[in-house]
Every structure is written in C-alpha cells, then in structure tokens.
Amino acid sequence: MKFKLRIWRQPNALRKGQFEEYEVDDVGPDESFLEVLDMLNEQLIANGGDPVAFDHDCREGICGMCGIMINGIAHGPKAATTACQLHMRHFKDGDVIVVEPWRAKAFPVIKDLVVERAALDRIIQAGGYISASTGSAPDANSIPVPKPVADVSMDAAACIGCGACVAACPNSSAMLFTAAKVGHLNVLPQGQAERFDRAVLMVDAMEAEGFGGCTNIGECAAVCPKEIGLDFIALLNREYLHGKLKGAGSRNA
Amino acid sequence: MADKADTQTSMAPAPAKTILDAKTPDGPIAEKWDKARFEMKLMSPANRRKFRIIVVGSGLAGGSAAATLGELGYNVDCFAYQDSPRRAHSVSAQGGINAAKNYRNDGDSIFRLFYDTVKGGDYRSREANVYRLAQVSNNIIDQCVAQGVPFAREYGGLLDNRSFGGAQVSRTFYARGQTGQQLLLGAYQALARQIHAGRVRMHNRTEMLDLVVVNGVARGIVTRDLRNGKIERWLGDAVVLATGGYSNAFYLSTNAKGCNVTAVWRAHRRGAYFANPCFTQIHPTCIPQSGEHQSKLTLMSESLRNDGRIWVPRQPGDTRAPGDIPENERWYYLEERYPSFGNLVPRDIASRAAKSVVDTGHGVGSRRNGVYLDFAEAIERLGANVIRDRYGNLFDMYENITGENPYEVPMRIYPALHYTMGGLWVDYNLMSTIPGMFAIGEANFSDHGANRLGASALMQGLADGYFVLPYTLSNYLAQAKLEPLTTDHEAFRAVEEEVSGRVERLLKANGERSVDSYHRELGQILWEYCGMERSEDGLKKALELIPTLREEYWQNVRVPGESEELNQSLEKAGRVADFMELAELMCIDALQRKESCGAHFRNEYQTADGEARRDDENYAYVAAWEYAGDGRAPILNKEPLTFEYVALSQRSYK
Numbered sequence: 001m002k003f004k005l006r007i008w009r010q011p012n013a014l015r016k017g018q019f020e021e022y023e024v025d026d027v028g029p030d031e032s033f034l035e036v037l038d039m040l041n042e043q044l045i046a047n048g049g050d051p052v053a054f055d056h057d058c059r060e061g062i063c064g065m066c067g068i069m070i071n072g073i074a075h076g077p078k079a080a081t082t083a084c085q086l087h088m089r090h091f092k093d094g095d096v097i098v099v100e101p102w103r104a105k106a107f108p109v110i111k112d113l114v115v116e117r118a119a120l121d122r123i124i125q126a127g128g129y130i131s132a133s134t135g136s137a138p139d140a141n142s143i144p145v146p147k148p149v150a151d152v153s154m155d156a157a158a159c160i161g162c163g164a165c166v167a168a169c170p171n172s173s174a175m176l177f178t179a180a181k182v183g184h185l186n187v188l189p190q191g192q193a194e195r196f197d198r199a200v201l202m203v204d205a206m207e208a209e210g211f212g213g214c215t216n217i218g219e220c221a222a223v224c225p226k227e228i229g230l231d232f233i234a235l236l237n238r239e240y241l242h243g244k245l246k247g248a249g250s251r252n253a
Numbered sequence: 254m255a256d257k258a259d260t261q262t263s264m265a266p267a268p269a270k271t272i273l274d275a276k277t278p279d280g281p282i283a284e285k286w287d288k289a290r291f292e293m294k295l296m297s298p299a300n301r302r303k304f305r306i307i308v309v310g311s312g313l314a315g316g317s318a319a320a321t322l323g324e325l326g327y328n329v330d331c332f333a334y335q336d337s338p339r340r341a342h343s344v345s346a347q348g349g350i351n352a353a354k355n356y357r358n359d360g361d362s363i364f365r366l367f368y369d370t371v372k373g374g375d376y377r378s379r380e381a382n383v384y385r386l387a388q389v390s391n392n393i394i395d396q397c398v399a400q401g402v403p404f405a406r407e408y409g410g411l412l413d414n415r416s417f418g419g420a421q422v423s424r425t426f427y428a429r430g431q432t433g434q435q436l437l438l439g440a441y442q443a444l445a446r447q448i449h450a451g452r453v454r455m456h457n458r459t460e461m462l463d464l465v466v467v468n469g470v471a472r473g474i475v476t477r478d479l480r481n482g483k484i485e486r487w488l489g490d491a492v493v494l495a496t497g498g499y500s501n502a503f504y505l506s507t508n509a510k511g512c513n514v515t516a517v518w519r520a521h522r523r524g525a526y527f528a529n530p531c532f533t534q535i536h537p538t539c540i541p542q543s544g545e546h547q548s549k550l551t552l553m554s555e556s557l558r559n560d561g562r563i564w565v566p567r568q569p570g571d572t573r574a575p576g577d578i579p580e581n582e583r584w585y586y587l588e589e590r591y592p593s594f595g596n597l598v599p600r601d602i603a604s605r606a607a608k609s610v611v612d613t614g615h616g617v618g619s620r621r622n623g624v625y626l627d628f629a630e631a632i633e634r635l636g637a638n639v640i641r642d643r644y645g646n647l648f649d650m651y652e653n654i655t656g657e658n659p660y661e662v663p664m665r666i667y668p669a670l671h672y673t674m675g676g677l678w679v680d681y682n683l684m685s686t687i688p689g690m691f692a693i694g695e696a697n698f699s700d701h702g703a704n705r706l707g708a709s710a711l712m713q714g715l716a717d718g719y720f721v722l723p724y725t726l727s728n729y730l731a732q733a734k735l736e737p738l739t740t741d742h743e744a745f746r747a748v749e750e751e752v753s754g755r756v757e758r759l760l761k762a763n764g765e766r767s768v769d770s771y772h773r774e775l776g777q778i779l780w781e782y783c784g785m786e787r788s789e790d791g792l793k794k795a796l797e798l799i800p801t802l803r804e805e806y807w808q809n810v811r812v813p814g815e816s817e818e819l820n821q822s823l824e825k826a827g828r829v830a831d832f833m834e835l836a837e838l839m840c841i842d843a844l845q846r847k848e849s850c851g852a853h854f855r856n857e858y859q860t861a862d863g864e865a866r867r868d869d870e871n872y873a874y875v876a877a878w879e880y881a882g883d884g885r886a887p888i889l890n891k892e893p894l895t896f897e898y899v900a901l902s903q904r905s906y907k
Contacts, residue, residue, distance in 0.1 A: 012818070030543040030656070038769070039546055045767045045813055045822065053819050055336065057509040059549045061650075062434055063340040085653055110480055111819040118457060121337050125449040129442035130401045134321040134719045137392075137399035141356065144410025145403075154403040154428060157435060161339055185401050 001027040001088060004096040005040060007052055013108045019098075029089035033076060034059060034066060036088060037099075053112040061085040061225060064160030067167065068113050069100040074164035074223040082162065082225045102163050104172035106210040117163050119209040120177060126205035127198040128181040130190050143189050156183030158226040165220035165228075171212030176220035178202050179236035180228050186239055199239035200249030273526075273877055273892040276680045277381040282898055283363075286385045289681070290724055294731035301326035304730050307474055307489035308332070309461045309516050312341030313433070313711060314694025315495030316440035317718030323447030325723060330487055331444070331453055332476060334460045334511055334824075339441045342497055342509040343714060346433025347554040347647075349417055349425035350397075350711040352390040357414055361422040363387045369420065370709060371899040373599060374674075374702020375851035375867060377529070377875070380898055381681060383700045389720040390712050394426055396719055400439040404428050418555050418707025419597035419906075425708045430554055430646045436711055440718070459485075461516040462752045462827065464492065464523045464690065467744045470735070471690035475745070475752045479824060482817040484753055486740035490733070491689045491726055494520060495718070498673035498695040500533065502832040502839070503784070504776025506670035507539060507552040513828035514835050517677055517696055525685040526877035526890060528678035528698030530835065531843035534705055534852045535785050536671035537603035540654055541623035550669040551654055553626075553647055555707050558596045558603070560631040560640065561664065563587050565624050569614030575625055575663050586610055594906040601704050601852045601865075602906060604668035608785050609863075611667070623665035632660065668785060672710060674701045674852065675842075678877040678892070682725035683717060686877075689733065691726060693717035698875065703851025756816050759826045764809030768825045771806050775829070775836055778802070783840050788856045792844040796837065803833040838878055838887060845889065848872045869901050 002025045010017025024040050031039075034056050041051035057065040061082040068083050070076035076086045091097065099113065107115040145153075159180035166174050182199050185191035191198070207213075214233060221230045243249060278285045278292070304327050308319040311333040319331040333341065355361040366387040371378055398404065398412070404426050405413040417425035428435040447453040458479040465473040471492045476485050499514040500506035521527045538553045566573070567584040586606055588595045596603075607624050616622050632640050637660055641648070648659045655665070676699060677685050677692035684691050694714040701709060782788075782795035806829070814820040849858040849865035850872070858866045875892040 028544045028546070030654075031546055032548075035546050035548050038548055042767055042769065045811060048813070050813055051822060053821055057335060057340055057511050058342065058345050059510060060345060060551050062431065063335070063342070063344050063509060064337075065335060065340050081653065085650075087654065087656070089656055114819060116480075117336055121339075121445065121448075121455075121457075124442065125445040129446045130399065131446060132396070132399035132443075133324040134317075134396060134443075134723070135392075137395040140354070140394045140398040141411050143398070145406055146410045147406045147408050150403050150406040150410075153401070154435075157403050157428075157438065158431065160434075161337065184403065188401050188403070190399055190401050 001029065001091070001093045003027060003036065003091065003094070005036070006096060006098045007112070008100045009052070009112055010109050012111055017109070027088050029087065031088050032059070032084055033070065033086040033088065034084050053114045055114050056084055059084040062160060064162040067102055067162045067164060069102065069167060071098050074102070074168045075225055080225055080227050102167035104166045104211070106172065106174070107163060107166065119211070120161055120163060120174065122209060123174060123178055123202055123205045124181060127194065127201035128185070130185055131194060132190070145189060149187055153184050153187050156180045156228060156232050159228055160226055162225065164223045164225060166211065168219040168223040169212065170217060170219065171215060173214045173220070174206050174209070174211040175214035175233050175236065176224065176228060178206050179232040182236045182239055183232040186235070196239065196243030196246050196248035199236060200243040203236070203240050204249060271890040273678065273875070273890050274680070275379060275892055276682060277379070278681070282381060282384045285381050286388060293724060293728035296727045296731045298326050302328065304328065304490045305330065305488070306491050306493065306726065307487055308493045308495060309474065310341065310495035310497065310694070310696070311338030311441070311444065312343035312495060312497060312694060313437055313440055313714030314696070314718040315493070316341065316437065316444050317715050318493055318495060318693060318722050319453050320440060320443035320447050321719055321723045322726070323450070323452035325727070326452070329447070329453040330456065330489065332456045332459050332461055334458065334479065336457050338444055338455060338457070339438060341437060342512050343437045343711070344434045345507070345509065346711055347430045347552070348556055349415065349427035349432045349708040350393070350436060351417070351424050351708040352394045352426060352712065353387050353424060354391055354394060356412060357423045359422045361424050365422065366390060366424065368899050370700065370706060371702065371896070372904065373704060373706040375704050375904060376702065376869065376873065376896060376899070376901050377532070377850055377894065378700050378702030379894060380896060385721065386700045386713060386716050389716045392720055393712060393715045397436055397439050400443060402428065402435050402439045415556070416559070419594055419599055420706070433711060436715065440715070460824065461496070461519070463519045463748050465745050465748045466523050466687060467738060467742060468736070469688065471687045472738060473740065473745060475748050477752070477756070480819055482815070482820065484749055486745045486749055488738060488740050490730060490735055491691065493691045493693060493722065493726070494677065494696050495693045496696045498676065499832070499835060500670040500673055502775070502836055503670045503779050504772045505542065505547065505550050507536060507550050510549060513831070515828050515831045517692070518831040518835055520677065520685065520687065520690060522880050524687045524880070525690060525692070526678040526879050527675070527838060528875050528877045529675040529703070529842065530839045530878065531783065531846060531853050532674035532703050532851065533670060533839070534600060534672040534674060535604040535668040537600055537607060537668045538626065538666045539669035540651065541618055541620065541665055541667035543620070543655070551650070552669065552671060553651060553664070553666060555600070557626060557644060557647060557664070560643065561596065561626040561628050562630055563596050563624055563626055565610050565615035565617060575617070575627070584610070584615065591906050598906045599704065600707070601854070605785055605854060607668055618665045623667045625663035626666045627663035628659060629663070672705055674699055674703060674705055678875065682728070683722055684725065684729065689729065691722060693722050703853055755827065756823065758807070759810065759812050759823060759830070760816060762807060762810045762812065764811050766809055766811060768810055768812065768822055768829050771802065771810060772825070772829045772832070774802060775799070775833060779836055779839070783843050786854050786856050787843050789844065792840045795840045796844070799833065799837045799840065806830065806833060841887060842876055842878065845876065846872055867903065
C-alpha cells in the first residue's frame with residue numbers, strides 16, 4: 001500500500017508550525033499506524049531530513065503515551081482503538097492522511113506531534129487517590145465490594161490518560177478524564193471518606209489548568225479508546241454538586 | 254570507549270575473584286525478615302526530612318518506593334523518561350499478581366509460594382529473599398485494595414482468584430486483563446498524593462544518563478531533560494534504580510519501545526556488579542511477527558493456555574488452512590510430551606517446544622513462524638459466552654492486530670522476549686555493590702532465579718517498593734556517614750563532562766545508517782545466538798559479531814538534529830550504544846554457564862529426551878560480573894547458593 005501523509009511540523013511551542021506532505025510506499029496491511037511513521041522517519045533520516053517527533057511507548061494500547069489526530073479524529077477512524085493499535089488495513093491504498101497533535105490550551109506543543117500533558121497529572125494530584133499510606137491497610141477481604149460495584153469501578157479505572165477526550169472536545173474539557181478517576185474511586189467503599197472533597201478538588205484543578213467546561217457534546221466518549229461512558233460525567237456532576245452543597249474541597253492535601 | 258573493545262580479551266573472562274556476601278540474616282528462614290527488621294537502626298521522623306533520595310523509574314517498584322519514602326517523611330526526587338509516571342511499562346502486565354492468601358482454601362501458604370518460586374526459578378535464586386517475597390505478598394494485596402485497586406470480585410463481594418501459569422493453587426489476583434495497569438495506578442495515585450504534599454518532586458521526560466559516585470559512595474545522578482536537552486546534576490543521600498529490564502536488547506520484544514538498560518548499565522560501569530545477564534525469559538504466547546517493519550511484539554496473556562490447546566500440523570510444510578487439517582493429522586506436541594501438565598508447562602519449556610516444531614518445518618501462518626492455540630474444543634465444551642467472559646478483551650486485541658477472528662480460526666502464537674531475570678546484583682537489603690545505590694524490581698537480579706513464574710513480577714516490584722526498600726534504605730541512612738556535598742563537587746563535574754561528550758560523539762558520527770537499523774541487527778544476533786537455545790559455537794560467533802557491530806556503530810551511525818531540543822533519535826542512540834555493550838556481557842555469561850537451567854538452555858547440556866540438564870555441583874551460584882574497563886574482560890564474582898529448605902530436584906512436568 002502507498003499513502004500520502006500530511007503531517008503537522010512545529011519545531012517548538014514558540015515557533016509557528018505548518019503541514020508538510022510526505023509519501024510512504026510499500027506499507028503492509030498488518031502494519032500499525034505508528035510503524036508507518038517509523039518507516040517515514042527512516043526515510044527522512046536516510047535523506048538527511050528531520051524525523052517527525054511523536055509520543056509512543058507500549059504500542060499495545062495501554063500506556064496512553066501515543067495520541068495524535070488522524071484525519072481529524074483523535075486516535076483515528078477505528079473506534080475503541082489507540083493510534084498504536086490502528087492497523088493500515090483500515091485505510092484504502094492511496095489515501096491522503098492528515099496527522100496533527102492534540103490541540104488544547106492545556107496541552108502546549110513540545111515538538112511536531114508531541115504535546116505536554118502534565119496538566120492531567122496535576123488533576124490527579126489534587127485529589128485522585130485514596131489516602132492509604134503503606135502499611136495501614138486492613139485485610140483485603142475485610143471490606144466486601146459487590147461485584148457490580150467493582151465492575152463499574154473497573155470500567156472507569158480503565159482510563160489510560162491519553163488525553164483524546166480533551167483533544168476531541170470543542171471546549172477542550174478534561175471532564176471525561178476527571179470523571180473516570182472520580183468514578184473509579186467514589187463508587188468503592190474505600191473511597192467514601194474523601195468522596196466529596198475528591199470531586200470538588202479535582203474539578204477545581206481541571207478549571208485552574210485551563211481546560212474548558214463540559215456542555216454534554218459527547219465527542220469525548222466517542223473517541224475514548226477505552227470506551228469510558230458519559231454516565232461517568234453524570235456521576236461526577238452529582239458528586240460535585242453534592243460536594244459543593246456540603247462545602248467540601250477546602251482541605252489542604 | 255567501549256567501541257575499542259578487543260574481541261580476543263572479552264571472550265576469556267578471568268576466573269572468579271570474589272565470593273560475594275549477601276548479608277542474609279541468620280536463623281530459621283521464617284524469622285529472618287523479622288530479625289533483620291528488629292536489628293535495623295531506626296530513623297526518627299524529625300531526621301528523615303533532612304535526607305534526599307533519588308528514585309529513578311516510576312513503575313511498580315519505583316512508584317511504590319517513591320510514594321512510601323515520601324509518606325515516611327523523606328525528600329524524594331523521582332525521574333521518568335515518559336511524560337507521566339503512570340506510563341511506566343508495568344502498565345502492560347495483563348495476567349495478575351500472586352499472593353499466599355489462601356483465600357481459596359486450596360492448600361496454599363507462604364511456604365508453598367516460596368517453594369514454587371524457588372523451584373520454578375530452577376534453583377538459581379536466593380532462598381531468604383524469596384521467602385521474604387512470599388511473606389510480604391499478602392501485605393501487597395491488602396495495600397492495593399485499600400488504595401482502591403478494582404480487583405475482580407465474586408458475587409459475595411470477596412476477592413476472586415485464578416490459577417495462573419500452571420500453578421496448582423489459585424493464588425492469582427487480577428483486574429480483568431489489566432492487572433499491571435491497575436496496580437500501577439494504585440502506586441501512581443499514592444505517588445500523586447506525595448507530589449501534592451511536596452514530599453516528592455517528579456521529573457517527567459527526564460532520563461538518567463549516569464551515576465555519580467563520590468569516594469566510593471553513590472551520591473547522585475546526571476540526567477538529560479528530553480524536552481530541551483538540558484544536562485543536569487542531582488545530589489542525593491542515596492540512589493534507587495527502578496528502571497526495569499533489558500529485553501529490548503533483542504529489538505523485538507514485548508517491552509515498551511522506550512525500555513532500556515542505560516541507567517543500570519551506567520551504574521555497572523561505575524562499579525555495580527551485573528548478575529546473571531544471560532537469564533532472559535521468553536514468553537510462549539505472543540503474536541508472531543507479521544512483517545519486516547514490525548516495531549514490537551504483543552503478548553497474549555498466558556492465561557489463554559488454561560483453555561487453548563496448542564498444536565501444529567503433524568506433516569512439516571503442510572500449508573492447508575487449520576480447519577482442513579483432520580484431527581489425526583494435528584500434533585498436540587505439549588499434550589503428548591507432557592501428559593500431566595500438557596499445555597500448562599512452564600514458560601521456558603513451552604517456548605522451547607514451539608521453537609523446535611517451527612524449526613523443523615511445522616510452523617503455521619503465512620510466514621510459517623507460529624503454532625496454533627486453538628479454542629474450538631473449549632468453545633464446544635463451555636460455549637462461546639464463557640470463553641468471551643474469560644478472554645474477551647484478549648480475543649478482541651488479537652483480532653485487532655491480526656485481522657483474524659480467534660472464535661473461528663485458531664490463534665497463532667510464538668515465543669518472544671518478555672522479561673529479564675538478570676540485573677544488578679543486590680544483597681539481602683537490595684543494595685548493589687556500590688554503597689548507597691539500591692536496585693529494585695526488574696532492574697535487580699531479583700528473586701526469580703533462572704526463570705520467573707507467571708504473576709510474580711508484579712509481586713516482586715511492589716514487595717521491593719512498598720515493603721522492603723523503605724526499611725533497608727532507612728537502615729542504611731541511619732548509619733551512613735555522608736560527607737556534606739554540593740553538585741559543584743569535582744566528581745559531578747567530571748561525570749557531566751563525560752555525559753556531554755558522549756552525546757556530542759553520537760551527534761558527530763554523522764554516518765550512513767540509522768540507529769534503528771543497528772538495533773535490529775543487534776537484536777537478530779542476540780535472538781539467533783543468545784535466545785531460546787544457546788551453544789558454545791553460537792555464543793562465540795556472537796562474541797565476534799557484537800564488538801564489530803559496536804565499532805561500526807560508533808563510526809557509522811547517523812543521528813540527525815541537535816542536542817538542545819526534543820531529539821528522539823538521540824535518545825535511542827544512547828540506549829542502543831549501551832545495549833551493544835550489555836549484549837556482549839550476556840553472551841559471555843551464557844558461555845561461562847555450562848549447564849542448562851530455567852530460561853538458559855545450552856544445547857550441549859540436555860538429557861537424552863531433550864530436557865534441560867542442570868549442574869548443581871558446579872553452577873549453583875549467582876554470576877556477578879564486575880566491569881574492568883573498556884577492552885578488558887569483565888571479572889566474574891560468585892555468590893554461592895545454598896538450599897536449606899527446598900530440596901534440589903530436577904524439574905519434571907511429564
């Protein structure tokens with residue numbers, strides 16, 4: 001197969017970027033999208049060019065490191081799939097493919113397709129945990145968790161923190177990301193003590209980082225590679241409102 | 254520099270120099286850890302904040318250690334090459350984590366988990382460490398549940414367990430097929446809490462490029478900020494390496510693309526001994542390579558072997574579709590050879606058997622490079638829904654990658670590099686041969702001997718980070734007499750200069766070939782001669798090829814771009830340079846170990862029916878290699894292994 005790639009090139013956050021067009025030939029249908037970028041980079045290096053910078057690591061869809069807009073869709077056309085797990089058999093021979101970085105105020109470009117996502121970490125740091133210092137835990141089976149509750153918690157915990165939800169959202173909101181962590185911890189019995197503080201502190205942190213608000217458009221859930229649902233945003237809204245009414249979110253750590 | 258290494262001298266390692274002391278406490282094995290903890294010097298909470306600890310790596314071992322040290326009140330600097338600690342490669346582990354809870358009432362115990370791990374490791378691990386690992390395994394599960402790790406549950410709300418990797422008890426806890434991710438998020442969240450509290454300073458996209466040793470004691474590191482190329486010095490009262498394993502030396506492995514040996518290798522060059530580098534584990538159930546441009550291999554959880562049957566066509570070169578091959582022309586080679594364990598034999602045995610059938614022409618798939626893992630019988634017996642419940646996400650993943658539906662056609666699998674048991678030598682306290690430098694998780698030579706059992710890597714990483722290192726490190730700091738220093742010290746300046754010089758040399762080589770092309774070539778050499786099956790001739794061949802390749806690399810590699818920017822080619826170039834040096838040590842180690850044990854199979858040392866033949870009389874030791882300078886043969890030091898509680902026996906899975 002043969003493809004034309006129109007790729008966003010930008011040397012750093014301070015300089016302007018633009019699209020450049022490249023051709024890659026001899027691509028097999030079983031190759032992944034990132035392997036095509038590898039091939040392109042080998043080509044560029046051989047010809048004395050500057051290879052395209054892109055984030056990636058595990059290449060099996062779990063680390064959340066890769067993240068690019070492919071033809072305007074976060075992680076590309078295949079549902080429930082990260083860019084690294086997108087294979088070329090889902091494209092037509094000769095396709096022109098447009099490749100861009102995540103675009104959001106809270107995700108400044110570092111180079112080409114690589115963006116800074118530390119803002120997501122800071123949302124977690126604001127309250128996305130259960131305070132249980134090492135050594136303080138009771139026996140694991142002393143607190144039963146009904147299976148349906150554990151399953152809901154796991155559905156939310158599957159979030160890989162890639163930022164596709166932010167990139168897809170017209171408001172650049174990190175609501176689905178935040179909701180996934182609140183959903184994971186707030187439904188569990190272990191998460192009850194800090195439940196309302198968590199919701200309020202995390203939403204406040206999200207706003208402080210420059211992410212937009214949620215207007216229930218649903219693009220986030222449509223592109224989420226782990227299929228995290230909008231019902232978690234509903235849950236977060238409930239927890240947040242409840243928390244605000246209780247005056248939660250004022251503690252310091 | 255290493256590229257000047259002389260092939261002649263490297264092939265003949267000097268005879269063993271030192272007998273290493275592991276500092277294992279006396280007394281009955283069940284009391285050793287208690288005794289050690291009681292004898293440790295305590296550090297008062299008010300004094301802990303006077304110390305600064307450097308933790309390199311943020312996976313299960315590094316993340317849990319950094320979080321716990323922060324909770325104790327130490328100041329911690331934690332480094333990760335990824336853009337967030339949540340992305341460390343521990344995230345990819347699928348299957349589960351072992352613990353001796355005996356919640357299933359099926360005869361498990363701390364002693365049994367200890368026993369199985371020593372036996373599974375083919376008697377090349379240190380008994381006292383493994384016993385401690387089994388002891389703290391139960392605390393890990395408690396800790397993770399308290400953090401909110403959503404382990405699988407039964408309808409009564411209690412924790413579910415499964416049997417894993419051929420274990421005869423159900424001691425594996427799991428969170429769907431994403432156990433590693435969920436345990437990592439637990440540690441990551443604990444770490445996030447400490448970052449927020451100001452106890453841990455997190456340095457993302459920052460790679461350790463060297464260790465700083467001052468008057469024989471580890472006192473800091475030199476890093477490169479991957480965003481802008483800034484080289485920086487960091488001072489600490491102790492350095493903890495939690496940087497994972499080195500499977501990526503083989504280029505194609507199941508490790509994340511960024512996994513590398515640089516931190517460990519640089520520490521080795523500064524005086525830390527490297528133990529058992531030839532103990533590299535091949536995982537039997539990975540998706541076979543599909544093309545030349547493939548960048549990594551994907552693992553399918555070993556749990557699939559619980560229900561899948563492994564076979565190949567009995568007739569070599571049979572190209573019929575699997576459905577067209579009648580039952581009596583299928584060769585269920587594991588079930589035939591190992592009637593009692595069948596498809597559940599340990600990883601090394603399953604892997605070698607697959608290689609041998611593929612090598613003799615029985616391979617399947619368009620590249621004839623796999624074996625079938627067939628669920629037809631299980632689907633007929635249990636129904637597709639039960640299989641979907643158990644393995645749905647794995648089946649989807651397989652279909653996504655290969656375009657084939659495993660509910661209808663058998664999966665194709667083949668072994669791939671997956672985990673490295675070798676690593677930095679550490680004593681009972683997890684301290685390396687450089688005082689003040691500790692190694693935890695996969696980065697140390699670990700508790701897995703010559704072969705790791707399934708669901709034990711997560712257990713070891715968290716045991717080291719949550720429950721062992723925080724004690725032993727405190728004990729070290731309570732007694733260490735550390736001289737007051739700043740990063741202006743001559744040793745820091747000298748190391749920084751070396752690091753910058755190396756970076757510059759890589760950029761200046763300006764040759765003809767890309768870093769990746771050299772990495773692939775190195776990987777092929779290792780896979781061919783130091784992979785699943787090794788021989789004296791092959792290893793000697795590799796020891797000629799590797800130094801030549803390395804020399805060419807430094808002359809002819811092309812690294813585009815500058816140092817003062819995000820430069821991914823440069824990052825890779827430094828890592829591959831270190832893999833080139835490590836690769837040679839792996840082969841030297843494999844050559845000196847004239848026996849077959851666990852994952853290390855030497856074809857000269859096998860029984861009449863092709864099983865591994867261990868030599869306990871001559872090789873029941875840890876081979877800990879000391880760096881002797883570029884172009885000089887590494888020095889072999891030995892830690893003899895004694896087995897007081899687990900009787901040495903030949904593993905048999907027939």
